[in-house]
Amino acid sequence: MVSIRLENLHKDFGGSVVAVDNLSLTFDEGSTTCLLGPSGCGKTTLMRMIAGLETQTSGRIFFDDLDVTKLKTRKRDLGMVFQYPVVYQGTTIRQNIGIPLRRENMTTAEKNERVDEILDLLGLSDVANTDVGNLDYATKQKVAVARAISRRPPIVLFDEPITNVDLTAKLQLKLVLKELFTKLKQTVLYVTHDQTEAMTLADKIALMRDGRVEQLASPRELYTNSQSVFAGRFLGNPGMNFLGKNDSSEIIAQLLGNRYTEQVSSVGFRPEDVVVSADQTPGAVPAEIEHVAIVTGGQHLVTLKSGVRIVKAKLPWHVPFTKTDGEHVWWSVPETKVRAFDSAEQLVPSGAVAVGS
Amino acid sequence: MTKPMTAPTRRSGKDTAKTAGYYSLLWVVAILFFLPILWIVMAAFKSNTAILNTDYLFTPTLDNIKSVFDRPNVTSQFISSLYLSIGSVILAVAVSFPAAYAFSRWKFAYTDFLMFLLLSTRMVPAAAAIVPMLLMFNLFGLRNPFGFFLLYTSFSIPFSVWILKGFIDGVSERFDETAMVNGASRLHVMFKVVLPQVKPGLVAAFIFNLIFVWNEYLFNFSIGSEGVRNVPYGIANGLVDSGGNVDWGFLAAMSSLYLIVPMLMIFLFQRYLLVGMTFGTVRGDV
Secondary structure, three states: OOOEEEEEEEEEOOOOOEEEEEEEEEEOOOOEEEEEOOOOOOHHHHHHHHHOOOOOOEEEEEEOOEEOOOOOHHHOOEEEEOOOOOOOOOOEHHHHHHHHHOOOOOOHHHHHHHHHHHHHHOOOHHHOOOEHHHOOHHHHHHHHHHHHHOOOOOEEEEEOOOOOOOHHHHHHHHHHHHHHHHHHOOEEEEEEOOHHHHHHHOOEEEEEEOOEEEEEEOHHHHHHOOOEHHHHHHOOOOOOEEEEHHHHHHHHHHHHHHHOOOOOOEEEEOHHHOEEEOOOOOOOEEEEEEEEEEOOOOOEEEEEEEOOEEEEEEEOOOOOOOOOOOOEEEEEOOHHHOEEEOOOOEEOOOOOOOOOO | OOOOOOOOOOOOHHHHHHHHHHHHHHHHHHHHHHHHHHHHHHHHOOOHHHHHOOOOOOOOOOHHHHHHHHOOOHHHHHHHHHHHHHHHHHHHHHHHHHHHHHHHHOOOOOHHHHHHHHHHOOOOOHHHHHHHHHHHHHHHOOOOHHHHHHHHHHHHHHHHHHHHHHHHHOOOHHHHHHHHHOOOOHHHHHHHHHHHHHHHHHHHHHHHHHHHHHHOOHHHHHHOOHHHOOHHHHHHHHOEOOOOOEOHHHHHHHHHHHHHHHHHHHHHHHHHHHHHHOOOOOOOOO
16 A cells, blocks of 8 residues: 655645645555545645646655656546546446456456455445436445445545535445445545544544644544644534633633643633533632533533633533523633643643643 | 336316417417428429419329439539538537537636637628638639538537537536546547537537538538539529529429438437537536
8 A cells, every 4th residue: 555745745826825835744554534624725626636636836746655746647546536426327336336447457257356346345236237327426426436446546535525415325425434444444535624524534634724734633632632723623513612811811820720821822622621510619710601502412512601701511411401591600621621822823832731641 | 226106197177278278389380380391392292383373282293303303413412412511510520529628628718718709700791701701712722622621610610619518518527537537548538438428419519510501502602613512502503494484393392302311310319409409508517
């Protein structure tokens, strides 16, 4: 299998529009990396450059030690799946999957065996001889995935493959893909703006913003050890709570204790780390309940208001919560769960207590 | 996969009457438009007296048809018409497809303007171009089949490019990219991936231009030479006999024969033509 290495890769569309900003990083061989970020962060452009469908302004791309920067798409030996399910009308599923194998140096028996294997992997064996024109969106996308991997290219790229699939099929496709990634051990890059998708599928997530990679880490690491305000805000549902120094310096000092320094400009903490109690506890902040909702998973999502500050708390489903709108409570956050950021919105060196402590 | 069951729809008497009404109206309109053609075809089998007396009942005769082929040049006119129209339109579509593909896939600056420019060659009334064309064709020695082949091809290209671009735009670029990622060359993408998906467009471009070239009279009459005379020219030229009388029988017979080719084409390609009429505006991309 093959690793993908980027060296100062840069792409701008003339003038100030920078899609990918001087990126240098490596995607490990055999790993699944999700490029996660909001629309327009450059994730698709980055993937298209790796595929050779877009030309970089400067910088280089390596597959292992091979410089592919100037190599044509068709010589890069890739598989790719797009958001739009590409199937060749007038052919059956089986024929579709066989198309990329036509030029391969394999006997017919080997090709058939390969197609059978892929059909089985994606659970398409029963419908193998169906004409692709009659398939629903999700199944068409499955066929596209199957075709992309049928040649067994060492690198497979996915560009938001299940964004337009309906919810039930999405869940099923996600499982199929996860199994596929584990079994085939190809180097996979997967573009998505859906954090749940990224969390489920990725070995590592590259969180992107404005053409830069904010953080490249495992899903759990990225969530619990967010290195920037952006990572804190983008991940989680809802994202981190943030308190700024200009209106909340006292609370910040209280939350950080002896970690408080001049450098700190804001603090962030995850809603599920907020502890809400009816009685005052040391270090707790008084608040009024603005709203209580039940969210997916049965947790209570409580919106608290302390003066002008809004803090969201996500409370476990198994702990009864009887307070309602307008009642007064106290909230606090364990000191180890509070993260401090500087004025550039990056984690300050003493901003986090090591994970697990 | 089982076919979805459709419940038999039960219509009320009022609805049935309404539908019947609509259909009768459509039939009336259709027949009204078809009458002139019927009249011409009927006249082809009438004697000249029967035509002038506008007889509805007549004894059919093949004299007119026979006499058409007794005339010199008629056969060669049909042959010229056939190869000039079919040949030039096939060439036009063959040239237009790569052009349309380029216009659709490489959206460099001024693409829209270039497309407009292409069509603008058809904006000058043909009659206004006759004299310069005559001078030019004389100068280059193009008043022969080869020259007319080029002339008709160049007339057919702009429209074909427009139709085909619409169709190719309807094929997602993801098809191109998927094929290239799988190792296909650009030519393979064009001819093996995109081309099969725009067949209705090719047929539409072919038929529309065929009808245009098949009907072309003005240039053929004014700047053509003996070798390129086509059927419209033949009809106009043979219409009046040496005595100054209009030969209606000849006109009707020649016109009826002349209708066969376009009708045959439309009959053969009708299932594509309906899609073609929408100019490929039904898009599949998301």
